[in-house]
Amino acid sequence: MPKTLQVKKLSKRFSGLQALSNVNLQLEKEEIMGLIGPNGSGKTTLINSISGVLHPEAGSISIGNMDVTGWKSDKIARLGLARTFQTARLFFSLTVIENLELGIMAASRYDVDDKVDELLNRFGLERWAMDRAGTLAYGLQRRLEIARAVGSNPEFLLLDEPAAGLNEDESENLLQLIRGFRDPAGLGCGILIVEHDLAMIMRLCDRVHVLNEGQTLAEGSPEAVRSNHAVVEAYMGKRYTASDHGSALT
Amino acid sequence: MTIEVAVQQLINALSLGSLYALLALGLGMVYSVLGMLNFAYGELLTVCGYTMFLLILIGVPFPVAGLVGLGMAIGVSLLIERLVFRPLRGASFISLLFASFAASVIIQNLIKQLISKRPKVIPVPEVFDQMINIGPFQINVLSLIILLVGLVTLAGLVAFLQKTRWGLAIRAAAEDFEVTRLMGAKANRVIALSFALSGFVAGVAGVLWLSRRGAVSPTMGFIPILKAFIAIVIGGLGSLKGAVMGGFLLAFIEVALMVMLPTRAVPFTDAFALMIVVVILYMRPEGLISIKTGS
Amino acid sequence: MLKNWSRRRVTSAFHTFWMLALVLGIISVAAAVIDDRSITRLVTDFMTLCVLVIALQSFIGNSGIISFGHVAFFGIGAYSAALLTITPKIKAIALPALPVYIQQMQVSFTVAVLMGACLSLLVAIITGLALSRMAEGAMAMATLALLVMLHSIFANWEQVTRGTIGVYGIPRNITLFNTWICAAVVGGAALLFKASPTGLCLQASRDDPLATGTLGVSVAKTRFAGWVLSAILMGAGGAMWAQNNLAFGPNQFYYAETFNLLSMLVIGGICSVTGAIAGVAVVTLVGELLRGLENGLSIGTWVTLPELPGIVQMSIACLIIVVLIIRPQGMLGLNELSDFVYKRRMTKKNT
Numbered sequence: 072m073p074k075t076l077q078v079k080k081l082s083k084r085f086s087g088l089q090a091l092s093n094v095n096l097q098l099e100k101e102e103i104m105g106l107i108g109p110n111g112s113g114k115t116t117l118i119n120s121i122s123g124v125l126h127p128e129a130g131s132i133s134i135g136n137m138d139v140t141g142w143k144s145d146k147i148a149r150l151g152l153a154r155t156f157q158t159a160r161l162f163f164s165l166t167v168i169e170n171l172e173l174g175i176m177a178a179s180r181y182d183v184d185d186k187v188d189e190l191l192n193r194f195g196l197e198r199w200a201m202d203r204a205g206t207l208a209y210g211l212q213r214r215l216e217i218a219r220a221v222g223s224n225p226e227f228l229l230l231d232e233p234a235a236g237l238n239e240d241e242s243e244n245l246l247q248l249i250r251g252f253r254d255p256a257g258l259g260c261g262i263l264i265v266e267h268d269l270a271m272i273m274r275l276c277d278r279v280h281v282l283n284e285g286q287t288l289a290e291g292s293p294e295a296v297r298s299n300h301a302v303v304e305a306y307m308g309k310r311y312t313a314s315d316h317g318s319a320l321t
Numbered sequence: 322m323t324i325e326v327a328v329q330q331l332i333n334a335l336s337l338g339s340l341y342a343l344l345a346l347g348l349g350m351v352y353s354v355l356g357m358l359n360f361a362y363g364e365l366l367t368v369c370g371y372t373m374f375l376l377i378l379i380g381v382p383f384p385v386a387g388l389v390g391l392g393m394a395i396g397v398s399l400l401i402e403r404l405v406f407r408p409l410r411g412a413s414f415i416s417l418l419f420a421s422f423a424a425s426v427i428i429q430n431l432i433k434q435l436i437s438k439r440p441k442v443i444p445v446p447e448v449f450d451q452m453i454n455i456g457p458f459q460i461n462v463l464s465l466i467i468l469l470v471g472l473v474t475l476a477g478l479v480a481f482l483q484k485t486r487w488g489l490a491i492r493a494a495a496e497d498f499e500v501t502r503l504m505g506a507k508a509n510r511v512i513a514l515s516f517a518l519s520g521f522v523a524g525v526a527g528v529l530w531l532s533r534r535g536a537v538s539p540t541m542g543f544i545p546i547l548k549a550f551i552a553i554v555i556g557g558l559g560s561l562k563g564a565v566m567g568g569f570l571l572a573f574i575e576v577a578l579m580v581m582l583p584t585r586a587v588p589f590t591d592a593f594a595l596m597i598v599v600v601i602l603y604m605r606p607e608g609l610i611s612i613k614t615g616s
Numbered sequence: 617m618l619k620n621w622s623r624r625r626v627t628s629a630f631h632t633f634w635m636l637a638l639v640l641g642i643i644s645v646a647a648a649v650i651d652d653r654s655i656t657r658l659v660t661d662f663m664t665l666c667v668l669v670i671a672l673q674s675f676i677g678n679s680g681i682i683s684f685g686h687v688a689f690f691g692i693g694a695y696s697a698a699l700l701t702i703t704p705k706i707k708a709i710a711l712p713a714l715p716v717y718i719q720q721m722q723v724s725f726t727v728a729v730l731m732g733a734c735l736s737l738l739v740a741i742i743t744g745l746a747l748s749r750m751a752e753g754a755m756a757m758a759t760l761a762l763l764v765m766l767h768s769i770f771a772n773w774e775q776v777t778r779g780t781i782g783v784y785g786i787p788r789n790i791t792l793f794n795t796w797i798c799a800a801v802v803g804g805a806a807l808l809f810k811a812s813p814t815g816l817c818l819q820a821s822r823d824d825p826l827a828t829g830t831l832g833v834s835v836a837k838t839r840f841a842g843w844v845l846s847a848i849l850m851g852a853g854g855a856m857w858a859q860n861n862l863a864f865g866p867n868q869f870y871y872a873e874t875f876n877l878l879s880m881l882v883i884g885g886i887c888s889v890t891g892a893i894a895g896v897a898v899v900t901l902v903g904e905l906l907r908g909l910e911n912g913l914s915i916g917t918w919v920t921l922p923e924l925p926g927i928v929q930m931s932i933a934c935l936i937i938v939v940l941i942i943r944p945q946g947m948l949g950l951n952e953l954s955d956f957v958y959k960r961r962m963t964k965k966n967t
Contacts, residue, residue: 122830148832162823164887164950165816168624173820176620176813177832183622183813203950223832358753408941415682416940418756419882423933426875430926430933543871547764554757588772595761602754603746 074135075099076121076152076227076261081130083116083285090116091127091285098261100226103253105272105293106265108282109305114265115157117282118229121263122154123147134227148177153225157232159212163205167196167215170204174222186222194218194248210241217248221258228252230264234271242268246275273297281305328458334576335569336464339471340529342568344545345552346478347522349564352553353495354515357417361401361424362549363542365520369394369527370537371432374443383446391524397428398520402513425542432539440538449532467529474525475565478518482561491515495561551598557608566609571598620813629811631954632890637800640666640893644796656792658904663795664857665896667802669880671849673892674806675842676881678815680822681752684874685743685759688766689847691869692739693732693854695770698783700728701859706785713775725789729798729855736851739766740844748840752825755839763874770866782865789859798856802849806889807952809845818842819887872929879932883939885946890953895946902935903928 078096082089091113098104106114119125121132123144131140134150153174162170168187175186191197194214199207204215213233220228230249234242249264251257266272272279272293279296281288283305289296296302351359369390376386405424409417449463482488490511530545531537552571556563575594582590602608640663647659672686699707699714700723707719723731747758770777777783809815817838821828825835858864876899884895906928939946 124826124830143834144826144829145832145834148830154830156827160824160827162820162827164823165819168622169816169819172620172622172813172816173828173831173833176817179620182619184624187622219831358756405937409944412940412944413680414752415676415680415886416944418682419878420937420940422875422878423936426933427930430930433926540871547760550757550760554754558751558753589768592765592768595765599746599758599761602750602758606750606754608754 074151074226076263077131077133078117078121079131079133081117081120081127081132083113083120083125083127089285091120094130094282094285094287096263096280096287096290098227098263100261101253101255101259102278103249103262103264103276105276105279106263106282107267107269107272107279108288111284112282113285114282115231116285118154118231118263118265121147122152122229148223151223151226152229153220153223153227154229155213155216155220155231155233157235159209159216161204161212161216161219164203166201166203167191167199167207168201170215170219171196171222174219176223178223190218190222210237213237214241214245217245221252221260224258225260227261227263228258230262230266232265232267234266234268242271246271249275325458329460330576330580332458332460332464332468334573336468336471337576338569338572339468339475340526340533340568341548341552341572342565343471343474343522343526343529344549345556345564345568346475346561347519347526348546348549349553349556349559349561350491350495350515350519350522353559353561354491354512355406355417356559357406357414358421358550359401359406359519360418360421360546361405361428362421362519362523363544363546364425364428365394365398365523365542366527366530366545367428367432367537367539367542368397369524370443370531370541371436373528373531374441374537375436377443387528390528391521394524394527395517395520398516398523399513402516406512406516407509429539429542436539438539440536440541442536443531445532445535463532467533470525470529474522478522481518487511487514491518492561495559551595555598555601555608557610560608560610563608563610570609574598622811622813622816625811625816626808628952628954629807631957632952633800633804633807635953636803636890636893640796640799640803644792648792658900659792660790660795660860662896662900663799664790664853664860665877665880665900666799666893667853667856668850669877669884669892669896670799670802670806670889671846671853672877672881673846673886673889674809674849675846677886677888677892678810678818678822679839679842681839682756682878683759684756685762685766686846686850687869687874687877688763689736689740689850690854690857690873690877691766691770691866692736693729693851693856694858694864694869695777695783695854696732696735696851697728697855697858698786698864699776700731701725701787701789702783702785703787710778710783710785711776725794725859728789728859729852732855732858733848733852736847736854737844740847744840744843744847748836748843763870767866767870770869777866780865780867782863784863786858786862788862790856795856795860798852802852803889803893805845805849806892809842810889814838814841875929879936882936882946883932885943885948885950887945887950888948888952890951891946891948894948898935898947899932902931906931 076098078094081091081094083091094117106117108114116125120127123139123142123146126141131138133139134152137150139147139150162173171187171190172183175181175183191200196211196215196218199211204212207215213236217230217233234245237245249262252260253262264272264276276293278291279293280290281296281302288305289299289302348359348362351357372390372393373386376389377383401424405420406417409420449466451462452459453462482492491514494511526545548571552567553564554567555570556565556567571594574597575590578590578593582593643659647655668690675683675686699718700721703722704720707714711719743762747755750758771780817828817833820833821835821838828835880895880899881892882895883898884893885891909927943949
């Protein structure tokens with residue numbers, strides 16, 4: 072039976088602010104789910120809660136038949152969950168190779184040197200192999216972070232705004248890469264992606280989950296979400312008419 | 322233990338606590354604004370102490386010497402900021418810590434060379450040693466003075482931080498180091514102000530500390546910085562409220578141990594106190610007040 | 617688990633190891649050839665300091681957490697070596713309260729060093745369990761607490777340490793050869809640790825503990841491993857030091873020594889084993905050059921400079937600040953000796 076990542080009735084508050092309330096979400100393998108919503112709607116908080124960086128007050132998170140609510144991030148990661156951060160959080164004083172090694176080690180089922188070579192090749196990072204991560208250009212840093220995250224062949228991958236700060240070519244490249252991760256011939260992992268570039272979300276995702284002020288606003292196929300009134304209102308304000316929706320969200 | 326003794330010990334603990342709270346607040350102020358531990362903080366007390374020592378030697382009365390010592394502590398605090406920490410703005414936590422460590426060694430050695438290597442006695446006003454009777458309780462005058470001065474200074478600082486524009490700027494910077502960075506040119510002034518306040522607190526604490534000890538030595542700053550460091554860590558690094566609470570908690574632990582430990586174990590009081598502190602931290606790794614919010 | 621070891625990093629650690637061992641070896645041989653008492657002493661001091669600073673580096677450098685507590689392990693090593701090597705006759709007079717079997721024991725240099733390491737290991741396990749769970753700032757404070765706690769034990773446990781009077785009569789077991797071996801072995805251990813998967817995880821946690829956790833690495837366990845390893849090395853160094861210094865008291869394992877060792881590490885570069893050795897070399901040289909000034913210097917017959925106690929310590933403190941401003945990562949930065957050779961080879965290949 073294929074594993075699923077399941078989030079049930081998740082709530083989290085920060086000193087008076089309800090960051091998440093009662094969020095339900097289910098991510099299958101070989102599926103890309105987009106997570107969108109206005110700034111401060113709780114997208115990053117959700118990713119942080121799933122990956123064990125934050126601990127929710129209520130609700131549960133499970134991977135397969137394992138209830139991981141309240142687990143530490145390292146234990147969750149060893150179950151096959153990888154993530155990236157909004158701003159690339161690399162090990163800046165370590166080399167590209169060493170950053171990749173750290174991604175691979177958790178799985179402890181690969182020969183680290185061979186796997187590093189494979190990743191360098193697949194992500195086109197050979198030229199910078201011996202450079203320290205802190206000296207790389209921003210686009211490369213983002214690419215390295217993704218390479219590091221998939222190094223352990225995770226079953227679920229959470230990407231927090233992977234395209235932020237990338238130019239058009241780089242974004243297009245990224246899109247192809249992410250499709251490859253979903254592909255059963257590649258990693259076959261379930262991917263949850265937070266992104267502001269809605270055009271990209273619409274092209275990439277199988278399903279889209281919309282958050283607003285910590286609550287689920289809508290969930291469904293990209294087309295269904297695009298024509299959802301509540302979603303458009305949350306994004307564009309109430310004065311827009313239905314005919315404007317399409318253009319606003321594509 | 323009779324009720325009289327209990328009340329006396331309570332006053333002792335409160336008095337020691339307000340001293341530790343002051344020390345911790347001064348160290349915590351710079352930490353919360355800049356994210357650095359200033360190890361040279363203990364030397365501000367030393368500077369204050371030696372200034373007083375020299376002034377009293379030439380016949381200046383104790384209170385005046387205290388005020389000048391206080392001024393010197395502020396001055397030296399600002400000087401260290403300007404000469405050591407400003408060139409290192411943006412350096413890592415550990416670099417700043419080493420730099421302050423080095424600054425503290427430089428000050429200690431300057432005092433050794435210019436004044437003396439040996440401890441010197443400071444004559445404190447005789448009234449400090451006397452006891453006064455309040456109802457059925459006999460209370461040491463110095464403990465009472467420390468308690469009062471400590472509380473007044475704490476209240477004054479809180480008022481300054483809460484009510485003035487500059488206080489607000491410091492609190493904003495303390496909320497988040499990033500804010501300090503975003504302040505740009507104004508940041509330098511806010512940082513300098515936090516060093517000045519830190520020096521002021523160190524000066525007040527220095528005068529009180531000396532009144533208790535009655536002597537100065539070049540390495541006298543070690544114990545106060547240690548207590549302040551422990552207090553801010555138990556309180557939760559970066560929280561000013563936590564620093565004050567941590568100071569009082571540490572004092573209560575120490576006084577309780579001194580009362581309860583058998584005579585044979587008295588030399589190990591510090592070791593026991595630290596053990597308790599470590600246990601507290603083991604159970605609450607973030608300290609009493611955690612400032613971590615969100616991601 | 618061997619799969620996680622990178623051949624690349626182990627190889628470059630090995631290159632650095634033999635180069636460093638060679639350099640230290642040349643220094644030892646040169647000292648043996650010159651055969652001057654004060655030079656031999658200088659070199660054995662240097663090697664001992666190398667061991668201590670490398671031990672410090674293996675925790676602080678990899679974890680990025682400052683530890684004030686390592687000098688306590690240094691003290692544990694030194695006291696255990698003292699108790700195990702002082703002749704039974706002296707022990708009977710100086711430490712009559714010791715248990716009989718310890719009083720009658722006398723072991724060789726190597727056994728003393730190993731025992732120092734073991735005792736340190738024991739204390740490191742107990743303290744490490746509590747420490748490794750703490751947040752970075754709290755951990756730094758707790759190490760300082762450890763220093764103060766152990767100092768108060770050294771200074772007050774008179775039956776074993778003779779309190780503030782200190783112990784004396786340790787035989788001088790140290791030679792140019794065995795200090796060189798110790799320095800090389802400890803250097804090798806630190807380099808191997810740095811190249812190991814655990815060492816790499818620890819370095820990752822230095823840059824970003826949170827991200828390290830999300831990669832499936834338990835930061836607490838990793839820090840524990842680093843803490844224990846460096847305590848073992850520190851204990852060994854302390855045992856060596858005792859047999860080089862012959863008499864000592866508790867105040868030698870306190871604030872001043874902590875500053876002394878940390879300053880060498882900072883000047884050389886905390887992230888580098890090569891840097892640790894370079895730092896010891898620089899501080900030792902500065903110390904030797906200025907030592908004359910400290911005792912007052914006469915130039916010709918007319919000019920006499922006054923005594924300047926503490927000038928060495930002060931100059932080193934100034935040097936730290938200057939180094940931190942010019943090269944915040946210390947002289948060697950993030951590099952080991954092999955990086956210079958290796959990188960050059962890489963660039964040759966590319967052109």
